[in-house]
Each structure stands twice: as C-alpha cells, then as structure tokens.
Amino acid sequence: MNNSRRSFLKAAGLSVCALSGGIADVAGFPAAARAGIAPGRYGKGENALRAKRWAMVIDTRKFCGPQDYEPLVEACRAAHNVPHIKGPQEIKWFWTDSYEHGFPDDMNEHLNKNVRESAYPLLCNHCGSPPCARVCPTQATYQMEDGIVAMDYHRCIGCRFCMAACPYGARSFNFKDPRKFLPDPVPNPAFPTRMIGVVEKCTFCAERLAAGQMPACVEASQGRILFGDLEDPDSTARQALAAGYSIRRKPSLGTRPGVYYLI
Amino acid sequence: MYNAKAVVAGIIIFVVLCTSPFWAGRTGQDYKKTGIVPPGDEKNCVENVTFMRAQHMRLLNEWRDEALRKENRTYIAADGKKWIISLQNTCLKCHSNYKDFCQKCHVANSVDPYCWTCHIIPGENK
Numbered sequence: 124m125n126n127s128r129r130s131f132l133k134a135a136g137l138s139v140c141a142l143s144g145g146i147a148d149v150a151g152f153p154a155a156a157r158a159g160i161a162p163g164r165y166g167k168g169e170n171a172l173r174a175k176r177w178a179m180v181i182d183t184r185k186f187c188g189p190q191d192y193e194p195l196v197e198a199c200r201a202a203h204n205v206p207h208i209k210g211p212q213e214i215k216w217f218w219t220d221s222y223e224h225g226f227p228d229d230m231n232e233h234l235n236k237n238v239r240e241s242a243y244p245l246l247c248n249h250c251g252s253p254p255c256a257r258v259c260p261t262q263a264t265y266q267m268e269d270g271i272v273a274m275d276y277h278r279c280i281g282c283r284f285c286m287a288a289c290p291y292g293a294r295s296f297n298f299k300d301p302r303k304f305l306p307d308p309v310p311n312p313a314f315p316t317r318m319i320g321v322v323e324k325c326t327f328c329a330e331r332l333a334a335g336q337m338p339a340c341v342e343a344s345q346g347r348i349l350f351g352d353l354e355d356p357d358s359t360a361r362q363a364l365a366a367g368y369s370i371r372r373k374p375s376l377g378t379r380p381g382v383y384y385l386i
Numbered sequence: 387m388y389n390a391k392a393v394v395a396g397i398i399i400f401v402v403l404c405t406s407p408f409w410a411g412r413t414g415q416d417y418k419k420t421g422i423v424p425p426g427d428e429k430n431c432v433e434n435v436t437f438m439r440a441q442h443m444r445l446l447n448e449w450r451d452e453a454l455r456k457e458n459r460t461y462i463a464a465d466g467k468k469w470i471i472s473l474q475n476t477c478l479k480c481h482s483n484y485k486d487f488c489q490k491c492h493v494a495n496s497v498d499p500y501c502w503t504c505h506i507i508p509g510e511n512k
Contacts, residue, residue: 164462165471
C-alpha cells in the first residue's frame with residue numbers, strides 16, 4: 124500500500140513539473156509572436172528633423188494684437204482640418220486669449236499696460252511632466268522621446284480625464300462629428316480628420332517634423348516664433364531664450380511647459 | 387433500443403443541422419471570388435500578396451504604433467524598398483479605388499472597420 128502511494132506521488136509530481144513547463148512554453152510563445160508581424164524593418168525618414176526636447180519660443184513683442192495671430196491660427200486649422208465651431212464646444216489647437224487668462228498666477232498688479240493688455244497665442248505646452256498622459260487610462264496620450272506629447276486617436280475612448288488634468292485648457296472634445304463643420308473638400312486632404320467622441324489637441328506638427336518641415340504656425344509666423352531643441356545650446360530657441368526675458372504658463376504647477384513667451 | 391427508428395432519424399437530422407454551415411460553404415463562393423480589383427499591374431503590395439491578404443490589418447496596426455509612438459515613419463520592406471508609413475498618403479495612393487478594393491472584400495467578409503470616420507477616402511473628399 125505504502126509503495127503504491129509512493130509511486131503515485133512520484134508520478135503526480137513529475138506530471139505537475141512537466142505540465143507547468145509546458146504551460147510556460149505556451150505562455151511564452153504568443154509574446155514572441157506579438158513582437159512584430161511585419162517581415163521588414165522600421166526607421167526614421169531621411170529628412171526628419173530631430174531633437175531631444177522640442178520647444179517653442181513665441182516672441183510676443185513682435186505681434187501687435189489678436190489680428191496678428193489670425194494667419195497663424197488659420198494655418199494650423201488648414202494643416203490639421205480643425206473645424207470652426209463657435210461656443211463652448213469649440214475645437215482649440217492654437218488660439219488666443221488675454222494675459223489674465225493665459226497667465227493667472229502672475230501676482231504683479233502693476234505690470235506694464237502693454238504686457239497686461241496684449242493677446243497671447245495659446246497651445247498645448249508639450250509639458251516635460253504631462254498630467255494628461257499620466258491620467259489617460261488607455262495610453263492614447265503619451266510622451267514621445269523628443270518631448271512631444273502626442274495622441275493616438277485610435278485608442279481614445281473619450282473619457283475626458285485628460286481635459287480635466289490639463290491645466291492649460293489645450294484639449295478639446297468632439298461633441299459632434301467634426302466633418303460636418305469642415306468644408307468639402309477638407310483644407311488638407313493629406314491629413315485625417317477626427318471623429319465624434321475623441322479628444323484632440325496640438326501635436327507640435329509631429330507629421331511635418333517627420334517630413335523635414337517646421338510646424339505650420341512657425342512657418343506662418345515669418346520668424347516671430349522660434350522652434351528648436353531645448354537641450355541644444357546652439358538652437359535658435361535656446362539662443363532666443365538666452366537673449367530675452369521669457370515666461371511660461373503656470374510654471375508653479377510643475378508641469379515644465381515647453382512653450383516660452385518672450386515679453 | 388426503444389424507438390430506434392425515431393432516435394436514429396433524430397440524430398441524423400441533428401448532425402445535418404449542426405454541420406449545415408459547412409455544407410452551405412461547400413456550395414458557396416470562394417474567397418478568391420470577392421471581385422476585388424487590385425491596382426495597376428503590380429504583383430506585390432509592400433509585402434507579398436499572401437502576407438498582405440492575411441495580415442494587412444495587423445501590419446496597419448503595427449505601422450500605426452511605430453509611426454505614432456516611436457516616430458518610425460519609414461518602413462523598409464523585406465525586398466529593401468522604402469515606404470512612408472501613412473494609410474492615407476501611401477496605401478490609398480495605389481489603392482485609390484475604395485469601392486472595388488477595400489469595400490468589396492470587407493463586405494464579402496462581413497467586417498466593418500471604421501478607418502474612414504477619420505481617414506479620407508480618395509475621391510470622396512471627406
């Protein structure tokens with residue numbers, strides 16, 4: 124009796140060992156298969172502009188009012204098929220607002236009139252520590268290696284956590300089908316539109332940088348907006364920051380914005 | 387066996403009913419007969435036809451993740467040819483006939499991808 128129990132336990136132990144090994148093999152296999160379906164390789168374009176941390180420096184001293192920013196706003200709309208919707212359901216990538224709204228934590232009551240009463244162009248700050256990317260439950264928003272905070276609209280479920288998390292109001296939700304508010308044909312047929320139920324925002328024109336072009340607003344600003352690598356001391360952006368006095372929006376929140384305003 | 391005739395007949399009817407989709411499939415049309423019109427005289431897409439037919443959706447998903455997340459916007463195919471990763475500007479340049487290519491096959495296979503709520507079909511503007 125004892126003998127048979129002993130042999131049973133031996134057999135049972137060996138089978139468990141063999142089975143668990145088999146399971147590990149099966150579990151390991153799909154992970155390897157998932158690594159990539161394509162037989163080819165991936166790479167960056169030959170003309171692609173690269174940086175360690177993209178940043179924008181806006182020389183507000185060279186703009187005289189909201190009408191000066193209008194061509195830039197339109198360039199952005201045209202490049203990304205951003206619809207014109209009036210009111211609280213507006214889609215904002217690049218827009219203008221007052222100093223009071225843009226920089227609410229500036230406590231200086233006696234700031235000079237010019238700075239206080241000017242209009243300021245606002246856009247996604249492509250933060251160093253982006254709160255929107257931290258709260259996104261589906262990783263639809265993420266930070267890329269070059270510092271751009273990008274979105275994958277395919278994955279956005281429209282929960283709007285990112286809109287609550289963003290302290291700059293730089294994200295807009297598509298309450299309606301945006302195509303209904305776009306002309307036919309769309310301004311830029313090479314760029315997709317968005318669909319109802321997803322959040323969208325400025326992308327620092329990642330698709331243009333990949334093709335060797337500067338962002339649409341930078342191109343339309345005729346040198347009044349500088350765009351470059353924040354980690355490179357010789358970049359135009361860094362030189363402009365070194366030469367003038369610059370501010371950022373709500374720096375006390377610790378999001379480390381990547382958009383600088385020369386005032 | 388009691389009521390052997392009825393039971394055997396019942397079993398046969400049951401088996402035929404359960405396997406009816408397979409019999410129907412035998413008489414139905416072949417996958418190759420979806421009537422799609424491949425573009426131009428090209429023999430291959432970015433990869434060979436068999437791979438593309440079976441895996442194009444997975445390839446597109448992989449392209450999306452590589453392009454959007456890793457900024458790898460160039461694909462070097464197995465034959466060494468370089469392609470810019472873009473559904474709208476690369477794929478649809480060749481596959482410009484949406485109705486006779488994408489749609490026909492998707493309808494035949496009862497799949498309903500929602501690519502076109504955002505990506506723009508050539509010739510349809512939006």
